[in-house]
Amino acid sequence: MDTPNLSHMFADQLPELTVPWQAESAPSPQLLVLNEPLAQHLGLDVDWLRSTEGLEFLLGHRLPEDAQPVAMAYSGHQFGQFSPRLGDGRALLLGEITDVEGQLHDLHLKGSGPTPFSRGGDGRGAVGPMLREYLLSEAMAALGVPTTRALAVVTTGRRIQRGQVVPGAVLVRVADSHLRVGTMQYARMLDGDNDLLARLADQVIDRHYPELAQREDKYLALAGAIMDTQTATVARWMRLGFVHGVMNTDNTTLSGETIDYGPCAFLDSYDLAEVYSSIDQQGRYAFGNQPGVLGWNLARLAESMLPLFHEDPDQALSIAQDLLDSFDSRSQAAASRELAFALDVPEDAREVIAGYQALLAAHSGGNLDLTRFQRSLVTAAAGEDTQLKELLAADTKDTAGTEEQVDQWLNSWLTYSPSATRLGGIHPSYIPRNHLVEEALSLAQEGDLSAFHQLLEVVTHPFDEQLSLTRYAHPAPADFGPYRTFCGT
Ligand code: AMP
Ligand code: MG
Numbered sequence: 001m002d003t004p005n006l007s008h009m010f011a012d013q014l015p016e017l018t019v020p021w022q023a024e025s026a027p028s029p030q031l032l033v034l035n036e037p038l039a040q041h042l043g044l045d046v047d048w049l050r051s052t053e054g055l056e057f058l059l060g061h062r063l064p065e066d067a068q069p070v071a072m073a074y075s076g077h078q079f080g081q082f083s084p085r086l087g088d089g090r091a092l093l094l095g096e097i098t099d100v101e102g103q104l105h106d107l108h109l110k111g112s113g114p115t116p117f118s119r120g121g122d123g124r125g126a127v128g129p130m131l132r133e134y135l136l137s138e139a140m141a142a143l144g145v146p147t148t149r150a151l152a153v154v155t156t157g158r159r160i161q162r163g164q165v166v167p168g169a170v171l172v173r174v175a176d177s178h179l180r181v182g183t184m185q186y187a188r189m190l191d192g193d194n195d196l197l198a199r200l201a202d203q204v205i206d207r208h209y210p211e212l213a214q215r216e217d218k219y220l221a222l223a224g225a226i227m228d229t230q231t232a233t234v235a236r237w238m239r240l241g242f243v244h245g246v247m248n249t250d251n252t253t254l255s256g257e258t259i260d261y262g263p264c265a266f267l268d269s270y271d272l273a274e275v276y277s278s279i280d281q282q283g284r285y286a287f288g289n290q291p292g293v294l295g296w297n298l299a300r301l302a303e304s305m306l307p308l309f310h311e312d313p314d315q316a317l318s319i320a321q322d323l324l325d326s327f328d329s330r331s332q333a334a335a336s337r338e339l340a341f342a343l344d345v346p347e348d349a350r351e352v353i354a355g356y357q358a359l360l361a362a363h364s365g366g367n368l369d370l371t372r373f374q375r376s377l378v379t380a381a382a383g384e385d386t387q388l389k390e391l392l393a394a395d396t397k398d399t400a401g402t403e404e405q406v407d408q409w410l411n412s413w414l415t416y417s418p419s420a421t422r423l424g425g426i427h428p429s430y431i432p433r434n435h436l437v438e439e440a441l442s443l444a445q446e447g448d449l450s451a452f453h454q455l456l457e458v459v460t461h462p463f464d465e466q467l468s469l470t471r472y473a474h475p476a477p478a479d480f481g482p483y484r485t486f487c488g489t
Contacts, residue, residue: 001048003057006095006107008068010177013203016196017183018070023060023092024113024123026170028157031055032127032449033134033456035151038174042151043100049152058152058172060094060109069094071115075189076182076250077300079284084189086182086250087117090124093178104207106178107151110171124160127153127169128441129486131452133261134171135440139432139459140258145236146229147258148175166445176257177207181301182250188304201308208255219308223323227298229256231327231334234294239338240431241267241370243287245277246487252297263485266431268476269367270360276434276485288364291335295327342374342426344381344418352416355409359402366397369475374427375465382420385410428462430469434483435476 011018036046048054056062060069071088078086092115094107110133111125134150141147151172158168179200187200201219205212208229212221233256237244244251245263253259263277272288280286285293302320310316339356340347360370368391376388392399392406432455440451458472465473 001045001054003053003062003064004044004097006064006067006097007104008066008070008095009104010072010093010096010106010203011068011070014187014196014200016190017073017186017200018093019073019087019116021069021071021092021115023069023109023170025061026059026154026156026158029055029059030155030157031058032153032155032169033131033150033452035134035138035149038149038151041099041101042097042105042174055154058154059156059170060092060112063094067095071117072178072183073117073186074180074182074250075185076180076248077185077297078248078250079280079282082185083250084186085117087186088115089118089121090114097174104176106173106175108173108175108178110173111156111168112170122160124156124158124168125171126160126162127155127167128445129262130169130171131444132437132441133173135432135437135452135456135459136261136264137173137258138456139462140242142460142462143240143428143431145240145242145258146233146256148173150174175253175259176255177204177253178259179204179207179254180250180259181252181254181297181304182248184254184301184304185249188307191307194307197305197308201305204254219305220319220323223298223302223305223309223320224326226254226256226301227323227327227330228334230294230298231291231331232256232338233258234290235331235334235338237290238287238335239342239374240428241270241287243267243274243276243285244290245275245280245285245485247285247290247293247297249297249300252294252301254301262487265434265483265485267370268434268481268483270363270370270373271366272361272364276483278484278486291331295324295331298327299324342423343377343413343416344422344426345413345416349416352409352413355405355412359406359409362399362402363392363395363397366395366399368392368395368397371428371431372473372475375429375473377418377427378420378423380410381414381418381423424465425463429465430458430462430472432459433472433476435480436472 073087075084076086092109092112096104097107114123130153137150154170156168159165160168187197191197209225212218251260265276274287275283306316309319339353373391380388440455444452
């Protein structure tokens with residue numbers, strides 16, 4: 001097979017947001033994991049990818065002659081503090097690739113060596129965190145969450161320093177795009193005459209919201225559309241118990257895809273205050289804060305787009321203010337839509353949806369296993385609610401006296417005749433549970449990938465319940481935790 005074609009639309013149209021760059025060499029590359037279904041979807045030949053040439057392609061060392069790999073520039077509010085120049089400190093956009101359906105995707109490396117944005121970092125990735133992103137992002141995709149994807153993990157043969165010496169690795173990432181709120185912030189910061197800002201916004205429309213292209217108020221419509229896709233994504237996180245962990249503006253995409261699987265984790269037990277990230281000491285990105293933080297990030301987006309809303313600054317501000325005033329209701333509507341879907345009831349079944357939210361809220365901070373509980377909705381819909389009630393009753397949080405409310409809620413829900421079959425494809429049996437992820441990664445670090453592959457297989461088929469997989473559906477042993485996760489490792 002010839003080296004696959006890559007386009008370079010981003011580099012061509014937005015050169016101010018790029019630094020032409022190359023991936024660093026790898027002393028002794030070895031393919032650890034390859035996502036064959038994704039590779040096929042991208043029109044890539046799986047056998048060729050496994051060859052020496054294919055491996056060189058995956059590492060950015062063998063690209064088509066006209067390729068223009070670039071490090072992307074962006075800003076970001078990190079824990080509320082503005083960093084004007086972040087950018088790809090250990091990543092590289094190889095170019096765009098067209099899938100078999102004609103859709104364009106970014107082909108991007110993470111851990112490909114230092115760039116002008118590295119700010120003292122080594123630009124590399126450690127094998128554990130790169131495998132972790134592979135596992136988590138592929139699980140999210142299988143769960144129906146908009147997300148960047150993982151095409152491959154390749155170890156480089158380089159030993160890198162992470163407290164101890166560990167094997168270095170590159171993650172090959174695929175995304176609808178890597179445009180972020182922080183990209184818009186960077187363009188706003190650079191731009192004197194707003195030409196760059198408009199070119200960036202036009203590319204976002206072109207790639208993600210083409211239906212807006214002809215609208216007179218297309219930039220305001222764009223900001224609204226980003227609000228809608230992002231609120232839908234975060235509503236899905238909330239339904240599944242996903243804690244992103246580092247919702248900085250550089251980690252909030254304009255496409256609505258979940259990006260950056262550094263410190264993320266799924267809830268071990270339902271707790272709106274849960275924080276796993278070791279650096280999030282104030283709990284800014286706690287599970288229950290995520291919808292609100294998204295609102296904060298989108299306010300930064302609207303600020304950066306002000307000149308596109310109106311040439312008169314006062315009018316631009318008032319337009320942005322109206323947009324941001326709509327955030328709460330749009331976010332709540334997204335949450336309701338998500339729960340209507342998850343309960344298989346119509347969106348106007350307000351009482352059932354609010355009752356479900358209240359039921360979960362009453363259990364926040366106890367030890368309710370959200371995944372098992374929601375999976376028990378499947379059998380409850382078929383008329384067997386013993387497991388659902390047992391799981392609620394076993395919660396260590398004192399919810400005495402709520403049994404009657406549970407019965408009432410169940411009755412009102414069942415009047416809508418939710419379909420057990422449909423619910424079985426919505427509520428997973430298997431998520432990447434923290435103790436299983438840690439077990440698989442520590443074995444992988446010692447060179448044994450069998451547990452990793454088994455877990456990957458299970459979490460990428462999250463609805464296919466099997467008795468032999470019971471261990472994957474059970475909570476962590478009592479002595480596991482408190483669980484801590486890490487950024488940028
Ligand atoms: P993240 O926490 O992954 O969103 O990263 C925030 C910023 O730090 C981005 O600009 C990254 O490119 C940069 N960064 C993270 N890890 C490294 C590293 N090992 N070397 C250089 N830059 C890094
Ligand atoms: Mg990031």
